[in-house]
Amino acid sequence: MRTAAIVGTGRIGTSVGAALRARGVVTYLLDVDPDAVRVAQGQGAGTTQPPPGPVDIAVLAVPPAQVAHALAAQQGRGLARCYTDTASVKVRPQRQVAAGGCDLTTLVGGHPLVRADHDGPTVASPGLFDGRPWVLTPTGLTSGAALNTCLELVSLCGAVPVLADPAAHDGAMALVSHAPRLVAALLAARLRDVDNATLRLVGQGVRDMTRAAEGSPALWSDVLTANAHPVAEVLEALAADMTSAAGDLRRRAAIAPATPGDGDAGSEPPGDALVRLLERGVEGRGRLPRAAFEPDSGGIGHA
């Protein structure tokens, strides 16, 4: 790979450009916002000059809802020999691309999962993809040449390629990222109107659980809508789990003795649903691969 075009010079696009430049690739920066392109150039992501001819690959680093538009426009002008995108949702953009009559042989859907220990959600960095998974979702129509160019792109960015089915990718992202993001927002939203005395009791647990609610509502609304049905499925399942746990708690409170000395200080009854649920939580948490930058502390600070 000798040349690349970056379409959309936000955090992801600028970081891809900077990573490719560091490996000797000539990168051309395009964005509807001329200021954004100049900033990206200033960060060493490439040049604002137009490419003299078709580049080896164009990276469409635009929101999910704009992938099909961007692809149709750039294929129409012959920007590149192959194309990939960086959207965190894959099924819906692919359906839109197909409906829009684009050339599907030169397209490989892509989703780089970036490092979380870099400087905040808006700062570009060539190391943003270091050692992280970068999902590629080729279809039966994708050419071998396009797929190999994308594999090279991933490699040059220091990431680990993961081939996946678009629907499997979207279902997985709904479970491990999109639905949890919405849960964080719902939890945080309930703290909006509490009194200051209650806020003083906030501990590390709810801090951790609402951190994800800080992201941009406009960006996240776009992502969640693009992956609506898988996210809705996870939310509905979680809502059912919560209702069931609430019912279990109310039953336990009704059974537990109101006066001391009747055995409530002893161990839980065997087969207790609440204890089993908490144990399943410990097991699920235990399956998460530990990030290099994961803090070492366990549990939350107080009960």
Place this chain on the structure above:
Amino acid sequence: MRTAAIVGTGRIGTSVGAALRARGVVTYLLDVDPDAVRVAQGQGAGTTQPPPGPVDIAVLAVPPAQVAHALAAQQGRGLARCYTDTASVKVRPQRQVAAGGCDLTTLVGGHPLVRADHDGPTVASPGLFDGRPWVLTPTGLTSGAALNTCLELVSLCGAVPVLADPAAHDGAMALVSHAPRLVAALLAARLRDVDNATLRLVGQGVRDMTRAAEGSPALWSDVLTANAHPVAEVLEALAADMTSAAGDLRRRAAIAPATPGDGDAGSEPPGDALVRLLERGVEGRGRLPRAAFEPDSGGIGHA
């Protein structure tokens, strides 16, 4: 205050003992487990010798379900001139104490909220309460002398006293700690059976949101049951929010155009429920007091 007894030498009790010792108070350690008492003595929390007479205050650092038992037993032998507990739930233990015929004039319910930046959830430390809120829940029956001794205890431990109604305390804890803890367990439990390919896509967001699921199921089951109805209320409200958000997502997906070029790349329609929800999340998150040890990064690593 010259003398204190610590009943229950777990993390909290041992830390209280060590904090009081550092301020010159003579502390006597009691626990049903003789090994636990010796470990606490080794950590500088006090002496395993029995007190020669009634101490100024006894701190009942036992789980919520054991507070009434411990109080009845220690009042029966005349251990102290006043008593406090450290349970994270206040209404239910207080009801059990009243039903158990204890002397309520010498009791002040208490709940220290510990620092989360100390060495894990099991390590005792005299600095565990430094600058943190320590809730006290006196009733109309509590004597002024007992309350003042408890205020001195909180002060000697370096904490900030917060006077509160027991029910208000329990409702606040359900919202900012207990229900979120159960949500973390439910989220984590859904990760228990996913395939390894999905686990590779896990980012910082879901890591943060499931960290609280690492706590002890036995301890948390006890806490959650003791505060069952307030926690169930929060869970039921969150479940309703989730079901509503899921329905909104499905409606958005049905309305959004399946082909590009029909305006789906533009901004969201005004009054959009999903965007408003995400904005309420940002606002709620913004109300959290920032801990001194809170990481500076915002948002989660990837969409």
